[in-house]
Amino acid sequence: MTDQLYQNIKENAAGIDTEGAFPEQEFKWMAAAGLLGNTIADTEKYPIKTASVLKLLKRVGNANLSVGRIYEGHINALKLIDLYGNESQKIHWFKEVKSEKKLFSVWNTQADNGIKIHDLGDGFYRLEGCKTFCSGAGWIDRPLITGELISADKKGWQMCIVPTEKVKPIAVDSSFWKPFGMRASASFKMDFTGVEIQEKDLLGQPDQYYQQPYFSGGAIRFAAVQLGGAEAVLSETQGFLRMLGRTDDPFQQARIAEMTYLVESGNSWLNQAGNNTDNWIKESNSAEKIMVYTGMARTAIAEICTRVMHLSEQCVGARGLMRPNPLERIHRDLTFYLRQPAPDATLTGIGAYVLNQEKTDDLWN
Numbered sequence: 001m002t003d004q005l006y007q008n009i010k011e012n013a014a015g016i017d018t019e020g021a022f023p024e025q026e027f028k029w030m031a032a033a034g035l036l037g038n039t040i041a042d043t044e045k046y047p048i049k050t051a052s053v054l055k056l057l058k059r060v061g062n063a064n065l066s067v068g069r070i071y072e073g074h075i076n077a078l079k080l081i082d083l084y085g086n087e088s089q090k091i092h093w094f095k096e097v098k099s100e101k102k103l104f105s106v107w108n109t110q111a112d113n114g115i116k117i118h119d120l121g122d123g124f125y126r127l128e129g130c131k132t133f134c135s136g137a138g139w140i141d142r143p144l145i146t147g148e149l150i151s152a153d154k155k156g157w158q159m160c161i162v163p164t165e166k167v168k169p170i171a172v173d174s175s176f177w178k179p180f181g182m183r184a185s186a187s188f189k190m191d192f193t194g195v196e197i198q199e200k201d202l203l204g205q206p207d208q209y210y211q212q213p214y215f216s217g218g219a220i221r222f223a224a225v226q227l228g229g230a231e232a233v234l235s236e237t238q239g240f241l242r243m244l245g246r247t248d249d250p251f252q253q254a255r256i257a258e259m260t261y262l263v264e265s266g267n268s269w270l271n272q273a274g275n276n277t278d279n280w281i282k283e284s285n286s287a288e289k290i291m292v293y294t295g296m297a298r299t300a301i302a303e304i305c306t307r308v309m310h311l312s313e314q315c316v317g318a319r320g321l322m323r324p325n326p327l328e329r330i331h332r333d334l335t336f337y338l339r340q341p342a343p344d345a346t347l348t349g350i351g352a353y354v355l356n357q358e359k360t361d362d363l364w365n
């Protein structure tokens, strides 16, 4: 069933590769297959392993990177609810996912006119301002957005989850979205000005959104989706060379070999980063180690994706990079989706951490 699901998503990818499109059918299939609620643990006794969530994200990314991007936002929102929601909020939002198949997302990115959350008193709040790069845009039922809380009692960067059908319509600016790739992620600009929410819609305390290691450690999830894209590039390249009968050439063999071990080393990074996160989170003072290790995995996977695309281009040549061959789209999508926040700061953070240690043996034990 699930293999067929991923196959269907893959086959539909070219059909929704347009600005303004959203993978509606894909999320219906995924909801029907139980993929919207399956990262929510039934009991705290049996937490979901991070490595298994990463594998899931990678498979969706392999099928279609835009679907993977939106799905990653959904899973990120559920994780933030799990971390910072009170008991009644968890029951409420998790029921909305499991029973009502509501789709969540996290929209934090903004430009000059970002979000302000004005405290109106008596448990009511009014939003003002816009978010950019809102993947899923108006198709998302429960966007988790962040903004500056303006209140006499408390201030900081506040999370809230907007119950879209219960508030004034959120203005959508799709003209913002003229991307190089990832068209079907529908990452529009959204104007929340005038939207009113209540105390129960606020998630966590101000500034908890940036709490470490969860904030930086979350980068491993987009790296998983990206690696799915690199896997798809390998698979399409191998298929293309077989189709042309160019499999005996030593240069092609050498390139395919390099692509294969690069992708497999990406799998090792994901697996190790997932397992380390689950183990280290139980230890005190482990936040920095988790952030640095995740940063290494994310950086290595970005390099792997870039190199795999480069080798693929050499393998298939110009005619392999033309529609209807899917490599044309996957290259655009992956190149664009590799642009994620703070790559330089992540790299220098790793270097600074290592230079701060007395010695470099056994850094990760």
Ligand SMILES: Cc1cc2nc3c(=O)[nH]c(=O)nc-3n(C[C@H](O)[C@H](O)[C@H](O)COP(=O)(O)OP(=O)(O)OC[C@H]3O[C@@H](n4cnc5c(N)ncnc54)[C@H](O)[C@@H]3O)c2cc1C
Residues within 6 Å of the ligand: 069, 073, 105, 106, 107, 108, 109, 132, 133, 134, 135, 136, 182, 185, 187, 336, 337, 339, 340, 341, 342, 343, 344, 345
């Ligand atoms: C397809 C797609 C979907 C997305 N969906 C969402 C979403 O649903 N929700 C959401 O919140 N966000 C989303 N985003 C936004 C994303 O999380 C990042 O914020 C965004 O991609 C970063 O873009 P950038 O490379 O232009 O960033 P920049 O921060 O401008 O980085 C560009 C380069 O400048 C460097 N740099 C950064 N800061 C400085 C500085 N102060 N001085 C000098 N150099 C600097 C960086 O290291 C990098 O090398 C999405 C992005 C994409 C591509």
